[in-house]
Amino acid sequence: MEMRGRLKKRKKEYNNLAGFAFISPWLLGFLAFTIIPMIVSFYLSFTKYDILTSPQWVGLRNYYMILFKDTTFRHSIKVTFFFAFVSVPIRLIFALFLAVLFNQKRKFVGLYRTIFYIPSIIGGSVAVAVMWRQLFGSSGALNSLLAVLGLNIRMGWVRNPYTAIWTLILLSAWQFGSPMLIFLAGLKQIPVSLYEAAVIDGANWWQKFGRITLPMLSPVIFFNLIMQLISGFMMFTQSYIITEGGPFDRTLVYIMYLFRRAFSFYEMGYACALAWILLVVIAVITLIVFKTAPHWVYYESKGEF
Amino acid sequence: MRKSIIFLAFLLVLTVSTTAFAEVTIRVAWWGSQDRHDRTLKVIEMFEEEYPDINIEPEFLGFDGYWENRAAQAAGGNLPDVWQHGYGLISRYIEGGLLLDLSEYVAKGDLNPEVIDSSIVVDDKMFGVTLGYNTLALMYDPAVLEEAGVSLEPGYTYEDFMEICRKIKKETGKYAKNSFLFNEDIDGFCSYLGQHGTDLYFGKGFERYGSEITELGYDDDQLFIDYHSMELELLKEGVFAPIDLTLEVTNVEEDLITTGDVAIAGYWSNQIVALQSAAGRPIEMTIPPKDKNQVQNGLVLQPSQYFVVTSYTKYPEEAVKFLNFFTDNIEANKVLMGERGVPASGKVREALIPLFDDATAKTLDYIDLAVDHAGKMAPPYPGEHNQIRQEYDNIREMILFGVITPEEGAREFRTKVNEILSN
Numbered sequence: 152m153e154m155r156g157r158l159k160k161r162k163k164e165y166n167n168l169a170g171f172a173f174i175s176p177w178l179l180g181f182l183a184f185t186i187i188p189m190i191v192s193f194y195l196s197f198t199k200y201d202i203l204t205s206p207q208w209v210g211l212r213n214y215y216m217i218l219f220k221d222t223t224f225r226h227s228i229k230v231t232f233f234f235a236f237v238s239v240p241i242r243l244i245f246a247l248f249l250a251v252l253f254n255q256k257r258k259f260v261g262l263y264r265t266i267f268y269i270p271s272i273i274g275g276s277v278a279v280a281v282m283w284r285q286l287f288g289s290s291g292a293l294n295s296l297l298a299v300l301g302l303n304i305r306m307g308w309v310r311n312p313y314t315a316i317w318t319l320i321l322l323s324a325w326q327f328g329s330p331m332l333i334f335l336a337g338l339k340q341i342p343v344s345l346y347e348a349a350v351i352d353g354a355n356w357w358q359k360f361g362r363i364t365l366p367m368l369s370p371v372i373f374f375n376l377i378m379q380l381i382s383g384f385m386m387f388t389q390s391y392i393i394t395e396g397g398p399f400d401r402t403l404v405y406i407m408y409l410f411r412r413a414f415s416f417y418e419m420g421y422a423c424a425l426a427w428i429l430l431v432v433i434a435v436i437t438l439i440v441f442k443t444a445p446h447w448v449y450y451e452s453k454g455e456f
Numbered sequence: 457m458r459k460s461i462i463f464l465a466f467l468l469v470l471t472v473s474t475t476a477f478a479e480v481t482i483r484v485a486w487w488g489s490q491d492r493h494d495r496t497l498k499v500i501e502m503f504e505e506e507y508p509d510i511n512i513e514p515e516f517l518g519f520d521g522y523w524e525n526r527a528a529q530a531a532g533g534n535l536p537d538v539w540q541h542g543y544g545l546i547s548r549y550i551e552g553g554l555l556l557d558l559s560e561y562v563a564k565g566d567l568n569p570e571v572i573d574s575s576i577v578v579d580d581k582m583f584g585v586t587l588g589y590n591t592l593a594l595m596y597d598p599a600v601l602e603e604a605g606v607s608l609e610p611g612y613t614y615e616d617f618m619e620i621c622r623k624i625k626k627e628t629g630k631y632a633k634n635s636f637l638f639n640e641d642i643d644g645f646c647s648y649l650g651q652h653g654t655d656l657y658f659g660k661g662f663e664r665y666g667s668e669i670t671e672l673g674y675d676d677d678q679l680f681i682d683y684h685s686m687e688l689e690l691l692k693e694g695v696f697a698p699i700d701l702t703l704e705v706t707n708v709e710e711d712l713i714t715t716g717d718v719a720i721a722g723y724w725s726n727q728i729v730a731l732q733s734a735a736g737r738p739i740e741m742t743i744p745p746k747d748k749n750q751v752q753n754g755l756v757l758q759p760s761q762y763f764v765v766t767s768y769t770k771y772p773e774e775a776v777k778f779l780n781f782f783t784d785n786i787e788a789n790k791v792l793m794g795e796r797g798v799p800a801s802g803k804v805r806e807a808l809i810p811l812f813d814d815a816t817a818k819t820l821d822y823i824d825l826a827v828d829h830a831g832k833m834a835p836p837y838p839g840e841h842n843q844i845r846q847e848y849d850n851i852r853e854m855i856l857f858g859v860i861t862p863e864e865g866a867r868e869f870r871t872k873v874n875e876i877l878s879n
Contacts, residue, residue, distance in 0.1 A: 201839075202531040203552025216879070289701050307700030312857055398703060398857065399850040414524035416843045417548065419531065 196423035206420060213424035224425070226400060227408040228432070234316060234404055235383035238323040243375055246327040250334035251364070264335075271328025280322070280392035284309055287318045287393075312401045315394045319402055322389050330375045337371030338364070369448040377440055384433050405429055480774050483536035485515040486761075487522035489708045489730040492795055499788045503781050510774050518707050530554060535766040537775045541584055542761055546576060547836040549764070550583050556765040557581040561776045571783040571800045573759045575836075584762035585779045588797020590726040590819070591757045591826045592643060593741040600719040603628050608742045610825060614686060617745040624719050625695045631718045632695050634702040634711075635856050637687040638744055639722035642848045646834075647754035648683045649674055651747040655834050657841075665835045671874045680866035684855050691856055699856040709734045725822050726760050726797040729815040738814070741822050743829050753831035757823070760797035798823050840876050847872045 171178070196213055198206035217224050253264050273279050286292045287308040297304055308314045345363050354362070365372075387406035390396055396403040396411065403411075405425070413422035486496060493516050500512045515536055517525060523545065529535045535554065549555055559582045561567045573586040594608065601607060604627040606620045614637075621632030638644030646656050654674040658665040664673060690696045697718055705711050713721040714735045723731060725741065732739045743755055763782060765775045781788055786807045789799055794816040799805050805820075812820060848869065855865045 201548070201552070202527050203549060203554055288704050305701075307698075307704050310700040310703040312859070397850075397853065398700075399853040399859070410524070411846070414527045415846065417527060417839070 192423045192426060195420050196427050198420040200419040200423075201417040202419055203417070209420070213421045214428070216421070217424055217428060223400065223403070223408060227403045227405050230316070230401070230403055231384055231386075231405040234320060234323075234386065234402075235380055238320040239376070239379045239383045241320065241324040242327045242379060243330055243372070245324060246330035246375070247334050247368075247372075249327065250331050250338055251360075253331075253335060254338045264332075268328040268332065271326040274322065274326035275388060277388060277392060280389050283318065283322050283389070284393045309394055310398055312398050315398065315402045319386075319389050319393060319404075322393070323383070323386065330379060333371060333375055334368065337368050341367045366449045370450055373440075373444055373448045377437055380436060380440070381433055384429065384436075479509055479511045480771050481511040481513055482538060482769070482771050482774050482778065483513045483515060484538045484778065485517075485526075485536040486540035486763075487517050487519045488540075488796075489518070489727075489734070491730040491733050495792050495795055498791045499782060502785075502788055502791070503778060506781070507774075507777060510777065512778070520706055533768070535768075537769040537771060538763055538765055538778055540587070540761050541764045543575060543758055544837065544841065546583070546762065546764070548839050550576075550578055554767055555583040556767045556769065556772060556775075557583065558585070558765065558776065558779075566776050567780050568784045568801050570802055573762075573800065575759055575833075576762060584764035585783050586759040586762055586800045587783065588726055588760045588794060588799055589757060589823060590724045590760040590797040591755055591823070591830065592639060592647065592744055593723060593725040593728070593822055593826075594638070594720060594744050595713065595723050595728060595731060595739050595741045596720045597713065597716075597735075598738060598740045600624065600628055600630060604719075610743050610829060612745055613748040614745045615748065618686065618690060621690055621695045621720070622693070625693075628719070630716075631697040631712070632690070633697070633718050633720045633722075634705070635687065635691050635696045635699045636702065636722065636852075637683065637690070640702075642845050644722060644744070645680070645683055645848070647744060647756075648747065649679060650752065650754035650756070650831055650834075651750035652679055653751040654679075657837055658834060662832075662835060669838050670878045672870050672877075677863075677866040677870060680869060681862045684852065684862040684865060688855060688862060699853065703853070713739070724760065724797075725819050725826070726795060728818055728822075729793065729795045732815045741818060743826055746829075753829050755826055755830045756833045757826060757830045758833055759800075794819055838877070843876050844873050847876070 195206060197208060197210055199209045199212075200206035249267055253260055253267075288294075289305050289307040291308075293308060294305055306314075309318050341364065345367070346359060349359050349363060385406060386404050387410065390402050390404045390407040391410065394402040396407045406429075409422045409425045409429075412418045412425065484500065486492070488496070496516070497514060500514055504510065504512060526535065526539065530549075530552075541549065541555075546555075558567060558572070559580065562569050562572060562582060567585065571585040572582045576583045576586075596608065601620075601624065604620075604624040606623050608617075608620065612620075624630065624632040634640075636644065638647065642656070649655055652674075654660050655662055657669050657673040659673045687696070691699065697712055701712065701717070708714065708727065708730045711721060711731070711734070712718040714731065716735075721731070722744070723741075728739060728741055746753070763779050765772060765779070769775055782792075783789075783799070784801050784804065786804055789801075789804045789808060790811060792799075793811075793813060794808065798820055799808065808816075809820070851860075851865045851869050851872070854860045855862055860868065
């Protein structure tokens, strides 16, 4: 009896070991590229580090400067909030609209789904950002289109302080592919019987959408909202390539400002402190969204609303 | 037993053979226009032919992003063996101990002492080779100026310049220039300050150099207001191109003078080679405007770029060989043709003068002209200059977009600069 017990234990240990062995590539990568840099960055946030010489300890000075003295920090927070809270709803609305559209069994719907997903794959890339800059430039496609329609505005949309942020928001909204697919999956989960019952009761399209689709989708909306908000706060590439944070910092999103402090001003310690402050900001926002969830998110399994 | 002996023998042969064929690879990085990339790559090929056991891995970019790239590499201890540097940031890198002292190689005769400019000599240690000399210039399309019936005679003032710009717009319908009075960088304003006997950081006659700099060098905000009011005036009159058009330009090929939208552009003198090549038509250049009340010349002659060697390079000898080839070899310089500025090596200049093509000959002529109109170069600016440059760009854009007035801009600039310098 004892022998069998020991064998069982060894087999369990062997299973654990095998498990670790299989995830070890990922685990090593996670340690090396995520955990260790996080720890180092936390340490560096308390130093003054100009990359070319070794870090000097300065304690809480970076945090103090950022929170109480840095006006550009406050400005970039405002810009980032504006960007995130405008581009994310637009993106989600597009995603939901298209998901509903593609939830039908029409001819070629699979093809359309693929085509509409493509912008999301390429949208985050440098090449598309460069193309976007050209598109909205003073001699770009948008102005040519407007000229055809009779409006001869030779405006540089990308460098105009009032429109620059909207070119970025538009690019972000264009990448609605992943939330769209998630919405699609969510839509497929809604029991058809609910819709059938509603039709019997004489509900029209709008009522079906508002009374059945949206509430049943609310967990998915919740998930998408959180994920998209987080990535919205982390936008960088588009700002760097298309507008360079300009004109005069009108599109200076947070990570763009962080990058500038790190690599243009040679202040790595300060930039690390900025990174950790961003973590706190995003965590707080996520927490707020979670707190409001019970009021609008309906989980069928929980049975309450 | 026999198997392991054969295996060991095989290993031995393998290691010996690989060391015998071991090639040294050095990385060389620079920034520039496509024209410069083509020339530099050709010289690299020539170098590899002459030194077959040295292999070069080039890394090249446009100016945009070059320094962020280097900073990232510096942080990772991964700087290239040889790379291009500039006057603005070199003191930081020297202080950081990241550049190799080349004085022993100069003493040995591996490098021509003519190519070591005094600006990179610190305590008798030499931290790079000069790739050329240049200075600021006003480039213009002679055809357009002729059409407008104007000309830029050296010694012309800002008032003359404004009148000439207005005439260009009136007679030809083209914008005279992009939205900036002289140059997109703070250099134009620094030049103006120089003409008024002061400096951005070091005050009158550079008197504050050597002590800690905690505030703006010039006391009179009116200087800021006057300079930027001139820009704003011409912009409002429609004589200068709209600011959003100007800000879209990210390289020489896209510049408004290349596309023919403007008649005049402010650039560094060596850039005429790339500019003329991109524009595909003759471009001339002359000195920037003088101030009618100036106390001294604002123009300054300086080393354009350097090549430096990283202090922790594995192959200093090979790197120095490349530096020497690049700056002192006549055949190599026949390809480079002074695109980075007038060569520092005397024998190279002599060999090149009869061969200089149109554009490069203009550079040489211009340097000769500029020497007569040049003032004294300021000592290296404090490390915060990069940040202050960014603030300056922002304030200037706000002025030109009409968001704030030049007066507000002057005050804002002073506040921001003092804040940055005193931290």
